[in-house]
Amino acid sequence: xxxxxxxxxxxxxxxxxxxxxxxxxxxxxxxxxxxxxxxxxxxxxxxxxxxxxxxxxxxxxxxxxxxxxxxxxxxxxxxxxxxxxxxxxxxxxxxxxxxxxxxxxxxxxxxxxxxxxxxxxxxxxxxxxxxxxxxxxxxxxxxxxxxxxxxxxxxxxxxxxxxxxxxxxxxxxxxxxxxxxxxxxxxxxxxxxxxxxxxxxxxxxxxxxxxxxxxxxxxxxxxxxxxxxxxxxxxxxxxxxxxxxxxxxxxxxxxxxxxxxxxxxxxxxxxxxxxxxxxxxxxxxxxxxxxxxxxxxxxxxxxxxxxxxxxxxxxxxxxxxxxxxxxxxxxxxxxxxxxxxxxxxxxxxxxxxxxxxxxxxxxxxxxxxxxxxxxxxxxxxxxxxxxxxxxxxxxxxxxxxxxxxxxxxxxxxxxxxxxxxxxxxxxxxxxxxxxxxxxxxxxxxxxxxxxxxxxxxxxxxxxxxxxxxxxxxxxxxxxxxxxxxxxxxxxxxxxxxxxxxxxxxxxxxxxxxxxxxxxxxxxxxxxxxxxxxxxxxxxxxxxxxxxxxxxxxxxxxxxxxxxxxxxxxxxxxxxxxxxxxxxxxxxxxxxxxxx
Ligand SMILES: Cc1cn([C@H]2C[C@H](O)[C@@H](COP(=O)(O)OP(=O)(O)OP(=O)(O)O)O2)c(=O)[nH]c1=O
Numbered sequence: 001x002x003x004x005x006x007x008x009x010x011x012x013x014x015x016x017x018x019x020x021x022x023x024x025x026x027x028x029x030x031x032x033x034x035x036x037x038x039x040x041x042x043x044x045x046x047x048x049x050x051x052x053x054x055x056x057x058x059x060x061x062x063x064x065x066x067x068x069x070x071x072x073x074x075x076x077x078x079x080x081x082x083x084x085x086x087x088x089x090x091x092x093x094x095x096x097x098x099x100x101x102x103x104x105x106x107x108x109x110x111x112x113x114x115x116x117x118x119x120x121x122x123x124x125x126x127x128x129x130x131x132x133x134x135x136x137x138x139x140x141x142x143x144x145x146x147x148x149x150x151x152x153x154x155x156x157x158x159x160x161x162x163x164x165x166x167x168x169x170x171x172x173x174x175x176x177x178x179x180x181x182x183x184x185x186x187x188x189x190x191x192x193x194x195x196x197x198x199x200x201x202x203x204x205x206x207x208x209x210x211x212x213x214x215x216x217x218x219x220x221x222x223x224x225x226x227x228x229x230x231x232x233x234x235x236x237x238x239x240x241x242x243x244x245x246x247x248x249x250x251x252x253x254x255x256x257x258x259x260x261x262x263x264x265x266x267x268x269x270x271x272x273x274x275x276x277x278x279x280x281x282x283x284x285x286x287x288x289x290x291x292x293x294x295x296x297x298x299x300x301x302x303x304x305x306x307x308x309x310x311x312x313x314x315x316x317x318x319x320x321x322x323x324x325x326x327x328x329x330x331x332x333x334x335x336x337x338x339x340x341x342x343x344x345x346x347x348x349x350x351x352x353x354x355x356x357x358x359x360x361x362x363x364x365x366x367x368x369x370x371x372x373x374x375x376x377x378x379x380x381x382x383x384x385x386x387x388x389x390x391x392x393x394x395x396x397x398x399x400x401x402x403x404x405x406x407x408x409x410x411x412x413x414x415x416x417x418x419x420x421x422x423x424x425x426x427x428x429x430x431x432x433x434x435x436x437x438x439x440x441x442x443x444x445x446x447x448x449x450x451x452x453x454x455x456x457x458x459x460x461x462x463x464x465x466x467x468x469x470x471x472x473x474x475x476x477x478x479x480x481x482x483x484x485x486x487x488x489x490x491x492x493x494x495x496x497x498x499x500x501x502x503x504x505x506x507x508x509x510x511x512x513x514x515x516x517x518x519x520x521x522x523x524x525x526x527x528x529x530x531x532x533x534x535x536x537x538x539x540x541x542x543x544x545x546x547x548x549x550x551x552x553x554x555x556x557x558x559x560x561x562x563x564x565x566x567x568x569x570x571x572x573x574x575x576x577x578x579x580x581x582x583x584x585x586x587x588x589x590x591x592x593x594x595x
Contacts, residue, residue, distance in 0.1 A: 004205040006212045007032050013082040018069035020326055022340045023179065023198040024087055031201055036270070037326055038073060040065035040086060044099065054092045055145040058124030061088035063141060066128045074130065074137040084128040089198045091174030093119040101175045107164045110175040111185075116154040118188075121174070121196045122147050125204060127211075144207055146200035148191030150178065155185060170296050171329060171339060280321040282361040285354060289322065290345035293337045300334035351418055355411025362408060407470055410443055414474050417445035417505075420586040424536050425449040427582040427590035430457070430501060433532070437462055437499035439491045439523070443474035444484055446505060446536070451483035460497050461486045491519065496526050505536035505588065516570075524574040527595040533571070539564055539581050539589040567591045 011034060017024060020039035028035060042064045051057040066086025074080045091098040093113055101107035127142040155163075168182060169175035176182035178189070178196045194201045284290065292307040293299060299307070305315035319335050322328040327345065328335045337346065347354045424446060430436075431454055438447050441461035450459050461471070465488035475481070487497055492515075496502075502523050523533055540563045562570065568579045576593035583589045 004031070004209060006205065006208040009212050010034070010083070010208075014080075015083045016069060016073065016081040016085065018066045018084050018086045020323065020329055020338065021087075021198050022326055022338055025326060027194055027197065027199045027201050028085075031205070035085070036081075037324075038069045039323060039326065039330075040068050041072070041330070042068040043332075044088070048097050054090060054097050054120070055122045055124060055147065057097060058088045058090050058122045059126065059143045059145055060124070062086040062124040063126040063128075063143060066126045067139065067141075070128050070130050070139055071137060074132075080132055080137060081130050084130065085204075086126040086128070087123055087199055089121065089123045089173045089196075091119055091121050093117065098174045100171055100173055101169055104164050107169040107175040108160060111155060111160050111163070111169065114152045114174060114176070114185075115160070116152060118149055118151040119174070120147050120149055123195050123198060123200050125200065125207075127207070142207065142211065144203060146192055146195040146203045148189060148193070148195045150186055150190075150196060151188040152185050153187045159185075167296050167342060168339075171336075177339075277321075277325050279365075280318065280325060281327065282357055282365070284318055284322050284327065285345060285357045286361055287318070288347070289318065290327070290337055290341045291347050293328070293335060294342065294346040294349075296336065298331060298333045298336045304335065353415045355408070356415040359408050359412035363405075403466070403470070406466060410467065410470060410474070414443040414445055416587060417442065420536065420584060420588040421446045421449040423584035423586045424505070424534075424588060424590050425453040427584055428534070428580065428592045430454055430534075433457060433501040435499045436460070436501040436503060436534075437497050438503040438505070439463075439496065439519070440505070441503070442467060443471050444486065445474070446503065447484045448476055455483070457483060459484050460499065462489055462491060462497060464488065464490060491522075496522060498526065500528075500531045501534060502527060502532070503534045503536070505534075517574075520570070520574040524576065524595065529595055532592055532594045533576060535567065535591040535593075536588040537562070537591070538587070539567065539583060539591065564591075567593075 015033060015035040017028060017035050017037050018040040019025070019037070025037055042061075044061055044065075046057060046060055046064070048054075048057050051060065063086060065088065066084045069086070070081060070084040073084075091110075091114070096113070098110050098113070101110055122145055124143065124145045129140045129142070131138045163169065163176075163181060163185065166181055168177050168180055172182070176185060178186055178193070189196065192200050192202055195203075287308045287310060289304060289308060292304055301316040301319050302312050304319060305312040308315065310318075319328060322341075323330050323335065327338055327341045329338055343349055343351055344353045345357075346352060430450070433454075434456060435458045436447075436450060437460045438444075439462050441447050441459075441463055444459075444461045447459040447461045450457055461468075461484065463471070463486075468486045468488040471486055489495075489497075504519070504523070520533075527533060564579075564581045567581065571579050571591075571593040576595055579591065579593040581589065581591050
């Protein structure tokens with residue numbers, strides 16, 4: 001949802017965020033802004049003592065970051081942006097400017113300075129408006145800053161070092177991240193929280209509104225570009241006839257007639273290019289780039305090349321690609337993982353998506369290369385590739401292929417399950433149930449989370465013998481082992497174990513309708529009155545019938561997610577009532593119904 005109408009007015013503009021910060025990207029994404037990310041290569045080395053105030057320094061750095069990107073895009077790719085956004089966040093205490101710590105000692109010095117005191121966080125923001133004058137790039141710059149005051153608790157040495165060893169401080173100004181573990185250090189915040197995280201969204205939207213939706217034509221003169229350019233930037237519908245990149249433009253042809261040119265389809269071009277970014281990520285994961293750079297390691301391209309046994313030139317190319325995608329950060333000494341990469345891409349990270357990525361690289365990629373055949377022949381690529389019926393595949397993942405293939409599929413499923421298991425386990429109060437059975441529970445990820453949340457709950461994971469055989473390698477050490485058991489069987493062919501709560505989560509939204517109906521009848525038969533069924537799947541938006549978790553269904557044979565009403569109808573038809581839905585905000589939502 002877009003709250004500020006001005007965001008909608010930017011839809012036809014080529015908006016670029018000149019920042020590698022995943023936080024900034026997330027904040028602007030959530031605001032509904034459509035933009036590209038082109039991290040700036042500007043070296044943040046301005047002489048701080050030459051600025052009258054800390055915020056003047058932050059603004060100038062933000063400006064240089066944005067201008068560097070604006071010029072690079074214009075000169076290198078001839079892809080002039082309309083708007084380039086740059087930002088710089090600094091922490092100041094007692095007149096001292098703190099940026100990102102260079103090492104753990106530096107982080108220690110910063111954090112011990114902040115301990116027990118109030119400090120300021122400034123983010124300087126620059127919006128650069130670009131236009132072409134012939135081959136020249138013309139820029140107009142709008143700048144502002146926001147200050148937030150943050151007070152830290154007294155930090156013990158032990159707490160300080162524990163926090164530093166978490167690795168979180170390293171890519172953050174002042175050496176902390178208020179939005180994550182660092183939030184535990186903070187006693188009080190005065191001002192805009194998002195400003196501390198790296199981007200003052202509220203101030204930004206207000207500035208854009210002044211610019212694009214001024215109350216009167218001349219009420220905005222002092223802080224923004226010249227009136228002529230503001231006119232140019234107003235509502236795109238009013239812009240016919242103006243030579244503004246990304247807008248509808250009328251041009252006089254040689255014969256004197258007026259030709260109209262459609263706006264540049266940036267979104268479409270991004271779609272066309274999209275596969276390249278995907279392949280860069282998949283390849284970097286396969287070559288273990290994020291593993292050699294884990295734990296805050298900073299390595300040159302040559303060092304990385306030696307460790308992954310690849311050519312220096314090729315590695316350089318790959319690392320640059322990853323940096324452009326916001327997966328790596330460039331610094332003077334080389335490259336290091338961004339927070340996103342540390343959390344999701346290193347193989348041994350708790351929330352690593354390596355298994356899922358390997359599955360996509362080895363399997364899904366191939367399926368999509370055969371899309372044309374699938375469309376022509378009207379079949380399903382899974383069937384085309386494996387020579388088996390889709391229905392069988394849904395019933396029996398063993399049929400996907402070899403044991404190695406099954407293991408890959410389980411790793412992928414396990415990674416995705418980790419992303420939503422905790423939220424699913426806590427979506428409802430399930431404390432009234434003493435036993436649960438997860439049908440097709442695969443590696444037991446959700447089962448373990450449920451056992452953790454409900455110490456009196458016994459959970460059975462019921463899945464195919466082959467899956468149960470391979471599942472132990474996924475069991476988390478030292479977790480509620482006594483509460484979770486694994487039972488081999490076929491949910492379609494065999495009798496189901498008795499339980500007070502049944503759970504279905506293995507893609508119930510992509511099971512063919514008749515298969516799901518068959519399964520629900522079976523559950524309904526065995527489920528006693530008062531017992532319940534929990535379904536984990538995406539709940540579609542009632543109006544638009546879409547969901548963030550929707551998958552390109554063409555290759556999944558049987559599509560469909562369900563709306564709340566859809567689930568209600570389905571479950572009532574099978575004798576369930578009191579259907580409740582919780583949107584978790586994650587990949588899977590939770591639906592609970594009582595028999
Ligand atoms: C204080 C604080 C900073 N930060 C982050 C925001 C910024 O990403 C970073 C400050 O460094 P910046 O130099 O402002 O930004 P960056 O290097 O991450 O990205 P770029 O230069 O490409 O724009 O610190 C937090 O995430 N949480 C916090 O609580």
